[in-house]
Amino acid sequence: MKQWQCTICKYIHKGENPPEKCPVCGADKSKFIEINKSPIPETPSAKEKIAIKPESDNSGKKEVLKSSPAIKKTGFKKIESLLVTHHAHPVSVHTPNGILPAAVILFLLAWIFDYDLLSRVAFINLIFVIIALPFVIFTGFLEWKNKYNGALTIIFKLKILAATITLVSCVISLVWFLIDPGILSSSKAWVFILINIIMLIAAGIAGHIGGKLVFKD
Numbered sequence: 062m063k064q065w066q067c068t069i070c071k072y073i074h075k076g077e078n079p080p081e082k083c084p085v086c087g088a089d090k091s092k093f094i095e096i097n098k099s100p101i102p103e104t105p106s107a108k109e110k111i112a113i114k115p116e117s118d119n120s121g122k123k124e125v126l127k128s129s130p131a132i133k134k135t136g137f138k139k140i141e142s143l144l145v146t147h148h149a150h151p152v153s154v155h156t157p158n159g160i161l162p163a164a165v166i167l168f169l170l171a172w173i174f175d176y177d178l179l180s181r182v183a184f185i186n187l188i189f190v191i192i193a194l195p196f197v198i199f200t201g202f203l204e205w206k207n208k209y210n211g212a213l214t215i216i217f218k219l220k221i222l223a224a225t226i227t228l229v230s231c232v233i234s235l236v237w238f239l240i241d242p243g244i245l246s247s248s249k250a251w252v253f254i255l256i257n258i259i260m261l262i263a264a265g266i267a268g269h270i271g272g273k274l275v276f277k278d
């Protein structure tokens with residue numbers, strides 16, 4: 062049986078023909094190549110990817126410069142390479158993903174039981190989320206650019222959208238609570254809670270897509 066590999070996410074399909082669409086990243090069948098004889102090398106190492114020359118256009122033609130002693134990576138490029146090879150994105154994402162649900166649950170409990178202290182604790186939790194988010198988004202961007210060549214199939218668009226919604230709703234919650242710490246006792250409390258639930262769902266979707274890309278199932 063023939064084997065076909067998605068050049069975007071490296072998913073492997075077995076069959077006579079490639080699938081119409083990649084079930085993992087949504088790339089169309091033109092992105093699949095037969096790999097029976099020559100599998101795509103495992104995700105190019107960040108070290109090699111970082112050495113890719115900037116593209117002059119979007120034709121996809123790239124000249125990969127193999128790392129050689131002559132190419133000296135310095136400063137930011139070196140940090141970028143270290144972050145990608147050491148999986149800084151999945152590592153860092155655990156921080157906000159752990160705290161964010163706690164914050165939302167605490168806001169919800171504070172609202173239901175009209176318990177002011179809980180909402181303050183939730184607010185403090187959200188501060189830690191917003192501190193972690195820029196780093197998470199930055200490392201996610203590096204991973205997308207280096208591992209997936211900045212591909213814009215449906216799965217990546219969804220992930221970017223989910224991350225943006227998470228960030229925006231987190232900022233709205235924080236600013237709103239800062240302006241009106243008594244929001245959960247007001248008639249607009251349900252809007253505030255709704256924004257928090259949207260934030261939780263968006264973070265969950267971003268995480269789910271990340272898992273799909275990593276585990277390919």
Ligand SMILES: [Zn+2]
Nearest residue numbers: 067070083086
């Ligand atoms: Zn794919």
